[in-house]
Amino acid sequence: MRRMAGILLLAALAMALAFALARMQGSVTVEFAGWRVDTSAGGLVAAALAVAFVFVLADRIWRFLAGAPRRFTEWRRARRTRRGHAALARGLVAIAAGEAGEAQRQARLAARALDDAPVARLLAAQAAQLSGDAPAARRHLEAMRASPETEFAALRGLVAEAMRGGEDARALELTRRARELKPAAPWVTATLVDLETRAGDWAAAAETLARARRTKLLAPSLADANAAAVLHERARQLAREDLKRDAMAAAERAHRLAPDRPEITATLAGLYARDGRLRAAASLIEKEWSRRPHPDLAAAHRLARPAANPLDRFRQVERLARGAPDHRESHVALAEAALEAELWGEAKRHAEAAAAASGGEVSAALCRLFARIEQSRGDDPAAAATWLARAADAPADPAWTCRTCGQPHATWAALCRSCGAFDKLEWRPPARVVAAVAEIEGPNK
Ligand SMILES: [Zn+2]
Known part of the structure; x- marks a missing residue:
């Protein structure tokens, strides 16, 4: 619309100009190199305008031709x-x-x-x-x-x-x-934790997790659980290097982050006991036993309450078991201590109570315990053999079992010794049945 108005305006101007030129008075004579031109003043103006137009047009054409190679290159580049x-x-x-x-x-x-x-x-x-x-x-x-x-x-x-x-x-x-x-990319943190734990660089892994928690890259609960496992391993590493103070500090931090993990409590108590802080060690274990009895705690208890002889040992275990008198692990610990003290009646009574506390289920470890009691007593050699035979088919006992690959471990570790997964061991019976069923059914389609 605007363009149309412009063209109309220009046309009107041109017409007005032509009209004005035609009405101009006067004449002009030009003599040049033997030529003579007679024209009116309007004709001269028109000629001058025509020459100017030709110059402008020639300039336009020249510019167009000169720019052609560059435009061709640009066109090819764009293509x-x-x-x-x-x-x-x-x-x-x-x-x-x-x-x-x-x-x-x-x-x-x-x-x-x-x-x-x-x-x-x-x-x-x-x-x-x-x-x-x-x-x-x-x-x-x-x-x-x-x-x-x-x-x-x-x-x-x-x-x-x-x-x-x-x-x-x-x-x-x-x-x-x-x-x-x-630093804020989530894959970076996850990969660092994975690689640092795999390399056994517990100090670096602890630092990475602390930073991830500070910057909210990991959920606090997950960061704390992972950090507890890392610090636990760090404590054990420092203890092996005979750096007792640092080991205890790391274990205490792990315990603060995860107070409900018996394996950490047991390690911390063991470190206290080795440092001569027997009372602190025993109190830690006995308190934890009343909440979550666990074989790792029973093992640490031996260090925390050293006994002069097997009978004394049995008395100490009785004291420990008072925290959870009806629990299976209390009866197992008492049966073991009684067997050591050659109190066979007591040993058998507690082994039977342990089976009763597990809903009547006699696990493989309980079968072996009964066999050892019979063997030690020596009255009935056939009974020991029967218990050992029964152990082969008995339900498996809880162990530190990998959630990823199912491999059971005798002791807790931050890394699965079979598949290398980090912080995947939990205290439960290994799922032998699950593996067997998967094998029969085969993969889906
Ligand atoms: Zn595993």
């Missing part, structure tokens, strides 16, 4: 970029569809069209990973590290590659670099 972006999009679709060959082809096209731009490298690395070409993936990722905007993404890919290749030390180094770049 390449468009093709590169299209190849990137098709490559991403191929990766999502799991088509490794197509993804690699598109990655090559994108790299050529986009002059190996970091984003084309990323596609190439993912395509190489998809087709299982680890060296190529690593090459592309290393190239991406050179560019600040893709370094973090490259680190994540390189960490995954290193972990797949079993290079934990390299993975740890790369993850620490990633933490320098983006």
Whole structure:
């Protein structure tokens, strides 16, 4: 509408000008190199305007022609970029569809069209990973590290590659670099905890967890549970290095974070006892026994209340068991101590009470305990053999069992000795039945 008004205005001006020129008075004579031109004043003005118009037009045409090569180059570059972006999009679709060959082809096209731009490298690395070409993936990722905007993404890919290749030390180094770049990235924290615990670097893992809790990267309950396990291992490590004070400090921190874990209470009490703080050790164990009786506590109790002889030992265990007189573990501990003191009647009575406390179920360990009592008493050798035979088919006893792989452990550890999972051991019977049923049914379809 505006353009139309402009054209109409121009046309009106041109008409007015032509009319004014035609009405102009006077004449002009030009003599030049043997030529003579007679014209009116209006004709001269018109001629001057025509010459000016020709100059402007020639300038326009010259500029257009001079700019042509540059415009051609720009057009070609834009076309390449468009093709590169299209190849990137098709490559991403191929990766999502799991088509490794197509993804690699598109990655090559994108790299050529986009002059190996970091984003084309990323596609190439993912395509190489998809087709299982680890060296190529690593090459592309290393190239991406050179560019600040893709370094973090490259680190994540390189960490995954290193972990797949079993290079934990390299993975740890790369993850620490990633933490320098983006300390708040959740995968960085999770991977650091995983790698540091796997490497047995309990001090570093404790530091990582403390930082994750401060910055709310981990839920406080999970951070505390993990930190308790890490500090527990750290305490045991320091104790092995004979750094008693530091070991006790670490165990105390673990106990504060997880006061309901008997394995930590037992370790702390054991450290107190070895440091000569017998009363503190015994009070810790006896208090915990009244809440959660556990065999680990019974073992630590031997250190906390040293006995002069087996009978004295039995008296000490009686004192401990008073905290939870009807509990299975109290009866088992009493039966063991009575057997040691050769109080066979007492031993048998408590072993039977332990079975009754487990709902009448005589577990494998109880069968072996009955066998040892019979053996020690020596009245009925056949009875001992019968108990031992029965132990083979008896229900399994609780043990430190891995939640991930199901492997039972004799003693607690932060890492599963079978699958390496961190903080997955819990006190329960190993699920032999579950494993057997899974084997019969086979995998789904
Ligand atoms: Zn495991």
